[in-house]
Amino acid sequence: MSEAIGGYVHDGATVALEGFTHLIPFAAGHEIIRQGRRGLTLVRMTPDIIADQLVAAGAVEKMIFAFTGNSSVGSLYAIRRAVEQAEPRPLHLEEYSHYGLLARYQAGAADIxxxxxxxxxxxxxxxxxxxxxxxxxxxxxxxxxxxxxPIQPDVTIVHAQRADRYGNIQAWGILGPQQEAAFAARHVVAVVEEIVDDDIIRRDPNRTTIPGFAVDAVVECPRGTHPSFAQGYYDRDNTFYRGWSAISKDPAALQQWLHDWVYTVENHQDYLRKLGDSHFNDLIPHPHLSEPVNYGSTR
Known part of the structure; x- marks a missing residue:
């Protein structure tokens, strides 16, 4: 993760972080904060907690978005302070509807x-x-x-369930604008729950949402969307979401959270160790398998 973020996210870059409701790339966002990036334009259809954290860390100077909020749980007070009081620095907003921002990605991908x-x-x-x-x-x-x-981010970062060694990305559940944002970008960093054998990807080709030729870096980072969720791997940590407003509302508490969970944590693996394995006991979903598909062949 440190190599991927260090190689493709630079000061002043336009960075799209996409994942709609689930597959939100929190681990990648934390690494951006950890590396001290500044002057970023953050593009995200629904900026939520990860955007609040990036703004509080002073990484973002502009946000291009369609909706922002703590997922119907509360407000994002770091973003509010930046807009209303220019703290810790001014934050410029460029607002669209959901489809309006998707259309920007589509125009960027088509280069029209x-x-x-x-x-x-x-x-x-x-x-x-x-x-x-x-x-x-x-x-x-x-x-x-x-x-x-059109919008053509310098880099789009997405999280997905799995990929092969060539960077063919497979995701399921709500996808949001991941594919369009990836095709529009100059570079793509894909973070996945697991890197699997090539044959697993080839056996289910229609589930490949982003092909390897469009991907610059693949990072294997289990549970890298926490407190968000990855469909079929772990559920959303609603307790974290409900508790975020109180942290976000208090600037000192928010900076302390960043110190404890980002700045002094070496990487996402350390973040998970600090949480403890038992934290996910109630977040592991019950299996709900889809029916197999017959890709029959004469060979």
Whole structure:
């Protein structure tokens, strides 16, 4: 992880951290903090606790997003302080709808100048985001439509369940904009629960969401999304989410948490050792297998 983050996340970079509800790359975010990165533009469809931590650590100067909050549990007070009071430093916001940001990724992946998005008609967002503009329909003179510009992050970081040694990434559950964000980026770092034999990936090719040719680095990091979850591996740590608001609300408590769980922890393995194996006893899901698929062949 330290090599991947050190090699692809640089000061001033535009960094997409994607994972929607689950597969949120917390371990990668902590390594960004640990390495002391500054001046980042954070792109994330739903910035939650990991964004709050990055902002509190002074790593982020701009956030491009669609929704931010502590997953319906509470507010993110480090982000609020940065926006409202410029503490620890100012935070600039660039807000879209969920589909608007997805369309930016799609335009970036296709390397086209813009993507039309009809849903901004009647919205207040164009009043606060000058990137939301209208263009004439070349096929009908009386119609205009909103468009968004492409985004091509310097690096996209995703977390997934598994990959092979070539970087073919397989994920299941809610995927969100992982694939689009990866294809739009100049570099991709994929963090996975496990690296598996090539044959496991080849036996189920349709589950490959990001092919190896698009991936620059693969990091095996079990339980690397905690307190988020990885479908089928471990559940969300709701106790952590419910407790975060009190930590986030108190700047001193938040800095102490970063000291105890990020700065003085060498890596995610040390983080897990500090949590203890028993912490996950109630987070291991019951098996719920899908039916096998017959990829029959004449050979």
């Amino acid at each position: 100048p813009f993507m039309p998005v009809r849903s901004y008609a009647g919205s207040d967002l164009p009043e606060v985001n000058t990137n939301l503009r209208k263009v004439a329909n070349p096929y009908a003179d009386d119609l205009e439509t909103f468009v968004v510009p």
